[in-house]
Amino acid sequence: MRKIIFFMMTFLSSLLFAQGTRIMYDYRFVPDLEKKDSTSTELMYLDIRKDGSKFYSRQKFVSDSTRDAYLQKQISMGSTNFSFNGGNPGKVGYSVTKNYPDFTTVLHTSIGDNRYSVKNENPMNWKILPEKKMISKFEVQKATVDFGGRTWTAWFTQEIPFQDGPYKFRGLPGLILEMEDSTGTHSFKFAGSKKFDEVEKVEKKDEIGSTKSGLVIKTFGMASGKEIDVSEEQFRKQWKEFKNDPVKNMRQMLSQGNMKLTMNVDGKQLTDPSEMLRAMEKSQKEDIKKNSNKIEPALYP
Template sequence: MKNILFLLIFLSMFADAQVNRFYYDYRFIPDSNHKEDVKKEMMYLDIDEKGSIYYSRDRFIADSTSMADIRRQIKSGSGSLNVTRNERAGQVSYKVTKEYPEFKTFLFTRVSMDLYKVKEDQKPEWKILAEKQKIGEYDTQKATTTYGGREWIAWFSTAIPFQDGPYKFYGLPGLIVKLEDTTGSHIMTLVGNRKIDSPVVETESGITGNLKIVGIGGKELEISKDQYRKVWKAYVNDPSKNMREMMMRNSGGDNTKMSFKVKTSDGKEISDPSQMFREMEKKTKESLAKNNNPIEPDLVK
């Protein structure tokens, strides 16, 4: 009887609309050496009968705007392309999808100029505890797991009958209302929800060819986690290698010429290739030093 009631509640969630959107306030500390510097991002978890997508609201808005502008330029047939990235493009660039009912999970991310679809091979193994807590309007129960190189605490609510949650987490008898690692470096808290007519985020851009060099278009290459780790290590060892190779290949053969410029920390534009590569390597090393506390340490070790 309990299982039948759960199923009826679950089906009713899709009676009036195709997608249930849950809003998560994501607070994280990118640099473990500066724990006082806490970043904030609004994340969406869109759930329908086929699965879910977890992604940044600001990144989605910025990418949608850039994509629309690129499509307009291509349609105009001018033969040139001017790509501008929004300075407020969001701080979380990845997306995570889960396919029901198996909960097949993929991480969509980018390394340098290449896009990857990384297949997850680990399932969260939960220990459900007796402890309960009121979070917002929801009565929740505690669960713990070890995942991706961190110890995690989740608070889930059986009042929301989705066995899903933020990032790659799922498998509890209700939606995860709050998730945090034991160091307090990554905290995701449900702050609202509503129904929308249809999903609006695309996991693939639909644009192929030279445009993938700007990190906006192109089709993601599906790889394993082990393959991704090798790609990441190669990037850390030589951050500008990918750009050098792609600039040599993309010489405007499809009648679309692309030019590249890099800005230094003082705002100076650099177009000379050798100087540009040096500046890219410098910026990458600085960025890696300041972002040494990732949500999934095992993926970049």
């Protein structure tokens, strides 16, 4: 009997991988620890394919696709004047990829104008508990883990045979449908799933005809360029430096004297480099303060 069950689970897993599956989560979090009553929400995707998964914000995906389509259209028309206003980039800028079968996990994120690829170096030491309940139509079981500076409670189901979950979480004997940290300021809740063919249709619709280009366009205030591979310790060092001086890169560029910029701040046009730097520094520090409750605080000392 056990052999039959194992065969069925293996067959189901192979079938789901062949099709591809998108798991959707409602992510609720408190960005600013000083304003715990202010909660943000984001619809997150976990796209699972045969060779791995990707976890990311739907809104950021749509925004990036819209931007790419706009830029490609301008380039094809021979224009060098870009005025894309950015649209709504969402509230979650990072993504996480996992490679199967070893579950190598990488965080893709940015600090200032630079994009980083940060390989996870910490194991997931789960404690599986006997408590069970129902989520949607699935029976789930409780598990806990200390990870990234937080204590998390997860609910996973063996009825969906993926050892994966939201963010970096993986390694349980089934898909994680819910997670919440002990402070109650970060939580993920299962919001549905789609087969691979349905995923393809949604992606094609959201991309609105965007195509790739070899041209790199630098946009101030937006991370761009090739990702920099760093260790977690190197990333922490970069974050500390950015917190101490968030306009360091811009200051260096303006000091070269061969660049003229205009900045609009509250309806006022700024052309003086010193005024611009002060305005940018103020904005960046306010943004850091408003986003003080990172999902993985161990990476952001």
